[in-house]
Amino acid sequence: MGQSLIGVNPTSVDLVDVGKDEEVKMRPGQVLHIVNKLYPYTVQFAEESGKDVTEAEEKVQAEKRPCEDSSENDDIENVPRKAKKTEVVDTQGSSAELKLSKTSVFPQEGTSSKKEHLGHWSQGLKSSMQDPKMQVYKDEKTVVIKDKYPKARYHWLILPWESIPSLKTVTREHLGLLEHMHAVGEKMIDQCPARGSLEFRLGYHAIPSMSHLHLHVISQDFDSAALKTKKHWNSFTTEYFLNSQDVIEMVRSKGKVTVKDHASELLKLPLRCHICKQQLSTIPQLKEHLRKHWPK
């Protein structure tokens, strides 16, 4: 869902959709008074050393260093950084009963009942994707980061700059973007020194844990210390993992993505090698088995 801003007209509420290609230019420090007649807000754009999303898009510094594994990832996740895009300041005491309509301003800000959402772990990608130290590639539409807990030797996430919560909100309007994300994923593979020896898959989790649409690009060795549970395994090796190409085709034909009802049960399936289909009883045994399929 795209963000929307509410007009300043004090007597009527105008919703301006800026979701697609938001063109609301705000400068750091500029103050925008967003006034829902019942719920006044002041949105202030905090300074961010020239790293506003829109600016980042304009820069389009298509830098690529996919596979050169640099140092260890700094653990800067879930720390709600001050230099976010916007700050919402409640200029009036908030009344508990007054809720912003669903299509209202900044979905993640919540209303008042429950707070934290931006600092919640499920929102982690939103901050990671903005962190230059995490970015491995970026262009006008997307950014690529390495999965913080890679489940294989190579595991990237392709994310759109546009705020799309998940596949649930994807429509035909997004087809071009989905195809671009796929193309970027393949470009990452092309750049990878192991492209000749490892297989790769590109796809989405049927029921992702992390908010913000993200395409997984993962090598099929599954040689990773972060791969620890049956859920991990099955989320990448059963139909829980939706091929990017299939998703694109589904959006093209149906205009949306539907997920099978039993998707969540797939995570409980017995451990089975994705290559030879042998069943293993524990994760350690599975990991030992996988070595047989490693490239020589």
Add this chain to the structure above:
DNA sequence: GTTCTAGAAC
């Protein structure tokens, strides 16, 4: 999504 750990499984 991960961490932690109780208790099931071996």
Add this chain to the structure above:
DNA sequence: GTTCTAGAAC
């Protein structure tokens, strides 16, 4: 006794 999994996390 050790390994391993699965569910809570205020």
